[in-house]
Amino acid sequence: MATQDPSPRPGPVSYRGRSSLPMASSNTDDREVPQFEPFQLMPRGPPPLKEFLDIWDVNNLNDINKKQHHTDLYANENLIVRRAQEFQIRITFDRAYNPLQDQFLLEFVIGRYPQVSKGTYIPIRIEEERPQSWRGRILETKDNMVTVGITATPDCIVGRFRVYVAVITPYGIRRTQRDPSSDVYILFNPWSEADSVYLDDEAELGECILNETGVLYHGEVKDISVRPWSYGQFEYGVLDACLFVMDKASMPLINRGDAVKVARMASAMMNSRDDDGVLVGNWSGDYTYGVAPTAWTGSVEILLNYANSGMPVCYAQCWVYAAVFNTFLRCLGIPARVVTNFYSAHDNNGNLKTDLIVDEDGQVDKERTKDSIWNYHCWNECYMARPDLPQGFGGWQVVDATPQETSDGLYRCGPASVYAIKHGQVCYPFDAPFVFAEVNSDVVFYKRNKNGTLEQVKVDKTHVGRLVLTKEIGSDKSRDITSQYKFPEGTEEERTVLEKAEEFGCSRVQSTLPPADVELRITVQDVMVGNDFQLGLEFKNLSELKRTASVYISGNIVYYTGVTSSEFKFKTQKVKLEPFEYKKVTLDVSSKEYLSKLVEQANLNFIITGRISETGQIISAMQVVALHTPKLxxxxxxxxxxxxxxxxxxxxxxxxxxxxxxx
Structure with a gap:
């Protein structure tokens, strides 16, 4: 018998031998910068520096800068500015500044191994113009005070920079002491045309950047509910928590100026499936070791808990992931909003069809039914240019932090261009086929025969992606953005889009079923939870001959994710139809049948399948019954x-x- 190797697992491999410095991937990791850095070997003793400028004070002019940069709402004493926009720093020297004999510069440093080539060390020489570099200029000199204007490049790293003012002498560089209170946070700038997240709509910016509260839409398409949420992107500690998320992901600092890469990284880090991210998902209904997803009302506590402990926070479902992700994006300066898709398909193989398999008795085959249709699903949209895609595919991008399927080895999704999704251009990154299927998938009913073969029963091309909502600008009312994701059902544009998606590998079901001469439809009135109700089965014989339908009725308790919890009702019935007859059959459903089996956010899902005795044709219908709760x-x-x-x-x-x- 082989013995177990007692040797411990090897630690992380050193960077030595392949690079002179490790990849900088932490905003908080720094090292001391010398106050005096000689240009060459010096004799013993301090150099004679009295005749050169000495720095008495550095004032970041927080009030002026924060108001101009739309950062005055942040509960943070440090200066917070946005890139591609000038901000001011006032320096007080020991005497008047003489540009003919005095030289000074400002140094912005981030990370442990600052390098000019990586954008982690930025020396700014005043009035010196260099292409693709930060700019500095003197705005005012008064007595021994100099006010300088600094403009960060529109693609600079987003994070917390250490700031030094340095005087250049013949002997070396004399710097100010390290002072955390002088650190400067630099964020994305959606107000600047030069920035990749530029959004030319002041009202939209007020909503998608500056609004700290919002509402999330959930429920069922015929019973939409509203959940208030406090994003709190300006609350104390939240900005540092967002930077911690990027540190926890070991995201290289050099990539943190790229909005596409930041959004994609965060879509993975909001969940904990494979990288110890922010939130642990739980749809089981057992929340013993954490907080129930329905109990959360804001993002601040979640992000601060994660930043303080470094451990994932329990628990979340799709709207919690989306809401916390929204806080992260808005806090860093990326315009973002939460979107809800009603009847959202979870297609696990990217074939644009959701397979629902029933056995010969009409019961759902849980083992073989892998796809599901969520009553609703929340994701995010963020606004940015897409220089990696052809022109026209920028703007709103879908990003989804709920762990559903892996993308490049991690549970993440996006950013995927909303424009590309609407027009079937699913070949472009990232994860466009999956998002396309969420709003365009066909629902295909299969019946499993005794020999194991699957018989196609029905194809429903209109059920999925019924309604896509987000919050209206400046109001808690909903805004229907379905038309931004898809063309109207049955139009020529829709057919063209689906053909285009098929060209890029997304297969769609081509139904070969002959049209049935018996139609089946399910009707039901609004149902209050705990009440009895009636389900109406409407049959219509389109034939001039008699028809007999053997019907299987299956009622199931389902989670909002579309996953079946348990079956609470099963019934078989024969329905005889005269030529061209319309007949309505009612099915009584008692609260005693379903009430004890309800799960959190449950709905009732009825699947009706039937076989026409005379022709062998299969008819089917599905109806989700939302259980309304009393309004307070x-x-x-x-x-x-x-x-x-x-x-x-x-x-x-x-x-x-x-x-x-x-x-």
Whole structure:
């Protein structure tokens, strides 16, 4: 019997032998920069520097700069500016600055191994123009104070820079001491035309960058609910937490100025499936060791917990992933919004069809049905140019942090151009076929015969991607953006798009079924949870001959992800139809049948399959029944509001019809 090797696992391989320095991938990892750096070997003792400039004070002019750079909302005492836009720094010397004899420069440094070629060390010589470099100029000199203007390049690294002011002497460079309070955060700039995230719409910027709150849409297409959310991108510690996410991903600093790479990295890091990312997904209903996804109301606590512990936070489902991702993107300056797709297909093989397999009794075959249709699914859109794609494919991009399928070995999705998805150009990166299927997939019903073969029963080309919503600008109302993802069903444009997608390898079902001469439709009224209800089965015989339908009725409890939890009702029935007859059969459903089996955010899914005895044709229909919950509304009179404000000064809190004293 072989013995187990007792030797420990080897640690990470050193960079030595293949590069002179390791790849810089941490914003917080730094090392001391000498206050005096001699140009050559010096004699013992300090050099004579009294005749040269000495720096007394460096003022980052936070109030002026933050207002001009739309960063005054950040709860952070350091200067926060946006790239490609000038900001000011005021330097106080020990005497008046003389440009004929004095030389000074500003140094912006990030990471442990700063290099000019990597954009991690930026020396700025005032009034010296260099192509593709940061710019510096003197704005004002007054007494011994000099105000300089600094403009970062539109593609510079996004992160926290250490800032030094250095005076050049014949003996060497004399710098200011390391002072964390003088560090400068540099963010993406959607207000600058030169930046890749430029968005030319002030109202949209107010919503997708500056708005700290929002609403998330969920539920079922006929029963849409609203979930308020606090993004809190300007709250204390959130910006540092977002930078920590990039450090945790070991994202090279040199890539952190590329919005496409930042968004793709974050789509992987928001989930913990393969990289100890921010959130642990859990759809089981058991949240013993964490917080239920429905209990979260904001992103701040999640991000701060992750940054403080370095451990994934429990638990999340799709809207939590999307909301926290939204905070990350807005905080760094990338315009972003949360999108909800109702009846969203999860196609695990990219063939643009969602297979639902039932056995001969009409029951869902859980083992063989791998695809699913989510009642709703939340993802994000972020706005950016796509220089890696042909012209016209920039703008809104889909990014999805919910771990569904791997992309290049990691659970992530996007960014995928919304324009490319609408026009079937799914050959372009990243993950466009998967997103295309989420809004365009066909639902194909198969019946599994006793010999194991699958018989195609029905193809529904209109069920998936029924409605795509996001929040309206400046309002909590919803905005229908379905037309940005797909052309109307049945139009010539839609057919052209599907043909184009097929050219790029996305196969779609070509139904060869002859049209059935019996139609089946399911109807149901709105159902309150806990109530009995009736399901209507409407049959219509289109033939001039009699028809007999043997019908199998299967009622299932399903999660919002479309995954079946359990079957609560099964019934068989024969329906006889005279020529051209319309007949409605009702099925009584008691609350006792489904109530004890409900799971979180559950819906009822009815799948009806039938065989026509005379022709052997198969008919089928599917209906998701949303269980409505009672709506709670609180009305507060104006007098009560005034009374509340008055009493709160005396440490009382008024709730309608209640008066509570608090400590």
């Amino acid at each position: 509304s609180v009305k507060v009179s104006p007098l009560l509001v005034v009374f509340t404000l008055y009493l709160m000064d005396h440490k009382y809190l008024v709730i309608p019809q209640l008066l509570l004293k608090y400590k």
